[in-house]
Amino acid sequence: MSFGIFQVPPPANEPVKSYAPGSPEKQALKAAIADMRSRTVDIPMYIGGEKIYTDKKHRLAPPHDHRHTLGYFSVGDKGHVEQAINAALGAKEMWAAMPWEHRAAIFLKAADLIAGPYRAKLNAATMLGQSKNVFQAEIDSACEIIDFLRFNVHFMQEIYRQQVASAPGIWNRLEHRPLEGFIFAVTPFNFTAIAGNLPTAPAMMGNTIVWKPAFTQIYSANVLMEVFREAGVPDGVINLIYVDGPEAGEVVFKHPDFAGLHFTGSTGVFRHLWQTIGNNLPIYKSYPRIVGETGGKDFVVAHKSADAKAVATALVRGAFEYQGQKCSAASRAYIPSNLWEEVKNYMIADLESMRMGGTEDFRNFINAVIDEKAFDKIAGYIEQAKKDAGVELVWGGNCDKSVGYFIQPTILKVEDNQYRTMVEEIFGPVLTVYVYQPELFEEVLELTDQTSPYALTGSIFAQDRYAIELASRKLQNAAGNFYINDKPTGAVVGQQPFGGARASGTNDKAGAIYNLLRWVSTRTIKETFVPPTDYRYPFMAEE
Structure with a gap:
C-alpha cells in the first residue's frame, strides 16, 4: 500500500572512467579480466x-x-x-x-x-x-x-x-x-x-x-x-x-x-x-x-566548407570504433573533391598509428569482429572490391582469422555511387567514399537520401550555415539521429534518444x-x- 506521491532521484548520465595507467578502475578491470580468463564457466x-x-x-x-x-x-x-x-x-x-x-x-x-x-x-x-x-x-x-x-x-x-x-x-x-x-x-x-x-x-x-x-x-x-x-x-x-x-x-x-x-x-x-x-x-x-x-547504412556528408581534420576524425572514429559493428557506424561518406586529399591523408595518418589485437592489451584500438560468420561476410566484400573496376583500395584490406577474427580497417573509394558497399549493410570496419564535385552538393544530398533503404543515423559537416540548413531539410527522413559536425555514433541516453525509421x-x-x-x-x-x-x-x- 502506497501512502505518498514519490519523487525518484533525478537521473544524471554516468561519468565515463578514464582507465588511465595506475587508476583504481584499471587495476580492478585487469584483475577481473585475469580472473575470468582463468575460469571456465557453465x-x-x-x-x-x-x-x-x-x-x-x-x-x-x-x-x-x-x-x-x-x-x-x-x-x-x-x-x-x-x-x-x-x-x-x-x-x-x-x-x-x-x-x-x-x-x-x-x-x-x-x-x-x-x-x-x-x-x-x-x-x-x-x-x-x-x-x-x-x-x-x-x-x-x-x-x-x-x-x-x-x-x-x-x-x-x-x-x-x-x-x-x-x-x-x-x-x-x-x-x-x-x-x-x-x-x-x-x-x-x-x-x-x-x-x-x-x-x-x-x-x-x-x-x-x-x-x-x-x-x-x-x-x-x-x-x-x-x-x-x-x-x-x-x-x-x-x-x-x-x-x-x-x-x-x-x-x-x-x-x-x-x-x-x-x-x-x-x-x-x-x-x-x-x-x-x-x-x-x-x-x-x-x-x-x-x-x-x-539495420543502417549510415552516412557522413561533407560540404566544401567543412573542416577536413574534423571530417577525418569523425570518419575514423565513426567507421572503425568497435570494428564498425555499431548500428550507427559510418559506412558511406560523400566528400567534395576540394577536401578529399586532405581528409584522406589525415585518415591514413590516424590509421597508421592504430594498434590491432586483443582487448586485454589496453593499447589496442581495433579488436576482432564477433565471429567467423561475420568475418567471412566482411572479408568477402573486401576481396570482391579488390577485383572490381572503379574501386580503389585507399587503406587496409587485410584479413586474418588464424588467432582471432581480425579485419584491418578498410577504406574504399568508388567511382560508382551505387556500388554495393555504398548501398548494402556490411556491419564491419569498411568505409566507402564517393568523391563529388563541390558544386553538386544539393544533388549529393538527394543521392544520400535515396541510395539506402535505411534511415538510422547520419552526419553533415559544414561551416556554411546555409549548407547545414539545406542538409537538415533535405535529409529529414534519411536519419532518425542526425548529427551536425559530429560522427553519427555515440548517442547518449537522455540526450539523444536513439532510433530510425524506414528499414531501420x-x-x-x-x-x-x-x-x-x-x-x-x-x-x-x-x-x-x-x-x-x-x-x-x-x-x-x-x-
Missing part, C-alpha cells in the same frame, strides 16, 4: 526461480582469441520456451500489482550495482565475450546500461504523473497498465546495454519477459542476469533462454498471450517476425506491440519516454461524485 538459462542446465552445450570464446574457452552455455529447446512463457505469465499478477516505487527501487539498485561492485565484471565480460576495447566497453556495459536504468525509472514516473483534467463534480484519472500477456525481448550481440534495456524497459512498467539474447552475447548477458537477481527482480519477471531463433518463434508467436516484441537485430529478421505476427493476429488476445531497431525500425527511441509508453495500455477512469437521478435534460422543459 552458464545456465534462468526460468522462474530455477537455473536450467541441459546436456547440449555451446562453447564461448573471445573473438580475438578463439582457441581460448571462456565457458559453455546450455542450449534450450521449445519446451524451455514454453516453460519460460508459463513462468512469465505466472509472475505477472503479483509483479503488475506491485506499487511502482518498488519496481523503481529494484532497477535503481541494479544501476548502482553495475556502477559499483559489478562494473569491472560486466566490462570484463563484454571485453572478452564481444571483443570491445576498454573504452567501448565502459561507455556500453557500464555507462549506457546504468543510464538506461536510471533514466527509464525517471520516465516511468513521468508517465504515471501524466493525468487529465477534471470537470466540477467529476474526477478523471489515467491508469497506465502493463500489457496483457508477456513480452518477447530479442537482443543483439553488439551492445550489452541494449541487451539489458530491451527486457528491463517493459519489465519496469509491470510486464513480464521472455528474453532471448544473441548467442555471441550470452557471456555478458549472464552477468546482467546476476545483477538483476541481486537487485531483487522477482522470479519469473525476466526469464533468460538460449534457444535458436526460429525454434523460439515457433512457440512465442503462436501463443495467445503474446503481447509485444522488443527487438534489435537485422532488418530481414524483423520483417519476417512482423509478417509472422500479422499472420497470427486472430490467435492473440490483443494486438501485439512491435518495437524494433534494425519503428523509431520508438530507446533512452526516452516514448519507448516506455509502448509497454503500457492506458485505462481512463471517470468517477462522478453525485450522479444524476433524473434522465431529463434542461432543454426538454416547456417554454
Whole structure:
C-alpha cells in the first residue's frame, strides 16, 4: 500500500572512467579480466526461480582469441520456451500489482550495482565475450546500461504523473497498465546495454519477459542476469533462454498471450517476425506491440566548407570504433573533391598509428569482429572490391582469422555511387567514399537520401550555415539521429534518444519516454461524485 506521491532521484548520465595507467578502475578491470580468463564457466538459462542446465552445450570464446574457452552455455529447446512463457505469465499478477516505487527501487539498485561492485565484471565480460576495447566497453556495459536504468525509472514516473483534467463534480484519472500477456525481448550481440534495456524497459512498467539474447552475447548477458537477481527482480519477471531463433518463434508467436516484441537485430529478421505476427493476429488476445531497431547504412556528408581534420576524425572514429559493428557506424561518406586529399591523408595518418589485437592489451584500438560468420561476410566484400573496376583500395584490406577474427580497417573509394558497399549493410570496419564535385552538393544530398533503404543515423559537416540548413531539410527522413559536425555514433541516453525509421525500425527511441509508453495500455477512469437521478435534460422543459 502506497501512502505518498514519490519523487525518484533525478537521473544524471554516468561519468565515463578514464582507465588511465595506475587508476583504481584499471587495476580492478585487469584483475577481473585475469580472473575470468582463468575460469571456465557453465552458464545456465534462468526460468522462474530455477537455473536450467541441459546436456547440449555451446562453447564461448573471445573473438580475438578463439582457441581460448571462456565457458559453455546450455542450449534450450521449445519446451524451455514454453516453460519460460508459463513462468512469465505466472509472475505477472503479483509483479503488475506491485506499487511502482518498488519496481523503481529494484532497477535503481541494479544501476548502482553495475556502477559499483559489478562494473569491472560486466566490462570484463563484454571485453572478452564481444571483443570491445576498454573504452567501448565502459561507455556500453557500464555507462549506457546504468543510464538506461536510471533514466527509464525517471520516465516511468513521468508517465504515471501524466493525468487529465477534471470537470466540477467529476474526477478523471489515467491508469497506465502493463500489457496483457508477456513480452518477447530479442537482443543483439553488439551492445550489452541494449541487451539489458530491451527486457528491463517493459519489465519496469509491470510486464513480464521472455528474453532471448544473441548467442555471441550470452557471456555478458549472464552477468546482467546476476545483477538483476541481486537487485531483487522477482522470479519469473525476466526469464533468460538460449534457444535458436526460429525454434523460439515457433512457440512465442503462436501463443495467445503474446503481447509485444522488443527487438534489435537485422532488418530481414524483423520483417519476417512482423509478417509472422500479422499472420497470427486472430490467435492473440490483443494486438501485439512491435518495437524494433534494425539495420543502417549510415552516412557522413561533407560540404566544401567543412573542416577536413574534423571530417577525418569523425570518419575514423565513426567507421572503425568497435570494428564498425555499431548500428550507427559510418559506412558511406560523400566528400567534395576540394577536401578529399586532405581528409584522406589525415585518415591514413590516424590509421597508421592504430594498434590491432586483443582487448586485454589496453593499447589496442581495433579488436576482432564477433565471429567467423561475420568475418567471412566482411572479408568477402573486401576481396570482391579488390577485383572490381572503379574501386580503389585507399587503406587496409587485410584479413586474418588464424588467432582471432581480425579485419584491418578498410577504406574504399568508388567511382560508382551505387556500388554495393555504398548501398548494402556490411556491419564491419569498411568505409566507402564517393568523391563529388563541390558544386553538386544539393544533388549529393538527394543521392544520400535515396541510395539506402535505411534511415538510422547520419552526419553533415559544414561551416556554411546555409549548407547545414539545406542538409537538415533535405535529409529529414534519411536519419532518425542526425548529427551536425559530429560522427553519427555515440548517442547518449537522455540526450539523444536513439532510433530510425524506414528499414531501420519503428523509431520508438530507446533512452526516452516514448519507448516506455509502448509497454503500457492506458485505462481512463471517470468517477462522478453525485450522479444524476433524473434522465431529463434542461432543454426538454416547456417554454
